[in-house]
Amino acid sequence: MLEGAATAPSSGVGGTRTASPQTPLFSARSELSRRYRRRSRAREIVTAYALLTPTLLLLSLVLAYPLAWEVWISLTNFSPLNDGPTAFVGVANYRHLLSTEEFWRSATVTIVYAVVTSAAKLALGIGFALLLARPFRGRALVFLAIFLPWAYPASVSVIGWYWTLSPPIPTAYSVFMGTMKYAVDGAFGGGAWAFLSVILFNIWRGSSFIGVFLLAGINAIPPELFEEALLESKSRWQRFWLVTVPLLKPFIALAIFLSLTTAFADLANVWMLTAGRIVFPVVGTHAYWLAIKGGQYGPAAALSLMLVPVLLATLLVLFRIFDSPEATHA
């Protein structure tokens, strides 16, 4: 009897099998088993870290090291154009950047670009998701049509867009598009047409992704929640704002965040669509310009690092608003 009662806590409550049930004296048992438990707990922690090590190594190799290097570069005058040794310059690169007109211009363009495209992608994406959430004849084809822009390689589809907006063969259409380009450039300055194409391309490609993403979100919500809304609410509009949007909040937050980050860090799309003739620089192209074309590694590193706090703040705000702790499913 005593044997069983005394050993129960050591093997049962602690959840470990290392505690020995063969301890000799009853009075010593609880103290001993506690010590055993503490030791085995320590061993578990060591094991946990051992198991984490490969991941930590990999992450520090591909994330921490480059990031740390970039932070270091942003604090120096490192440049291939520099003859002398690299010198630590403190926050001079940051201060210099903030004083240049190009920085403010690229920052403004980036924010406008990110906000405009994200808003449009979200609106279209929700529309697509709601359209696809209900069964109808030919849904598979519509799904394919909506998802294709995302699945198709950007490098190929970008040429489609380039030719759509600047037709290579003279036709009535090309004359019309020429007139459009003239009008847009006339209103917003040279290069505006090209930048408009960047915005359109981003929306076209991204809205398909957000649509499919939110569709997955809708499918994860129990259908009874929508049916209850159908029984109780008057209009689609009510149902959309009072039921669909709140239930989709966590997915919407993530979609906005993904959309904002890709826009903030965009370089490739802008470069490809404008063939490098950049009149409206975003942070990505400006940093590329500074580093690769200008050899100014320090300022370029500083510029791209300035994105980090902005993105972090956005992330925090988004998840505060959209994914509050109470918003988990019942």
Place this chain on the structure above:
Amino acid sequence: MAQVLMKDLNKKYDEVHAVKDVNLHIRDKEFVVLVGPSGCGKSTTLRMVAGLEEITSGEISIGERVVNDLPPKDRDIAMVFQNYALYPHMTVYDNMAFGLKMRKFPKAEIAKRVHEAAEILGIQELLKRKPRQLSGGQRQRVAVGRAIVRHPQVFLFDEPLSNLDAKLRVQMRVELKRLHDRLETTAIYVTHDQVEAMTLGDRVVVMKDGWVQQVGEPLELYSKPANRFVAGFIGSPAMNFIEAGIKDGGALWAETAGFRVKIPPDRAERLKSYAGQPVTVGIRPEDLRLATGGDSSDHTFDAVVDVVEPLGSEILLDVKAGSNTMVARVEPTVRVKVHEPIRLALNAERLHFFDKKSEAAI
């Protein structure tokens, strides 16, 4: 308060004919339970009443109105779902007030009704909580409360207790019954649990494969099942079925290897035409008992005990009589052992007979 009428109701999906020619008249203030195995069409029928499924053919009216083409919100019904369907982003109060808010009720009226319902259900303390902070039973109460506050013409329940544990289910069952007595609102209740159906329903509709098998009061279904399916579905442990032949030797006998009983004269008339043919004999477990010396050999037979299930208030004996297996529900004082040969007596007045082909009661 309203009656619900279903006329020649049908539901066809592409391949499946889910509901077939259902005709039901649910009276005002009545509590009707649709029961049957999964896929029998009971939920589809309910959802057609709610307006969540389109009607393929036939007609549904609630009160005096044909509702076929009315959207769900205009049908004046309230539904309680199996998984509660509470909005996670709203408090209990807001969940309960949701339908009234949508219908633009004045704030004071909403508050009055919500508090009233909360009091009935004993959830006043929970009004400020979010659904995720509630237990399953509490959530189900809130879901019921949300239906009550609307003062609808008809309550629709779609397996509302299935997600609760057994003990809570029994408790909520009683509360629902009490609630219905108090509110006197017409209710249609769908379940696959025959005990729930029997305890809750003023009348019970048994369905199978889209067809209504029988409509009746619980005890009527139990004592006079219309066919073999209803006989086997209602009652637990289920009715025993024995495939036997009818022999006419002056009196009528139902017999098969290891089982032979005399058919009482009042039943003989209808069974006469089955002489020489196979029928299914149905015996409820409680109509079997251990034979005593006084029992006539006309209604007793030998069996061997296979399994003993002592439940406390009763003992279930799984026995074999020839190649037939059956369950007998006997007094808790009975002491028998596995493999022990026993002699069972049956209550011949309460035998059931079913046509072998049509399975209809004879």
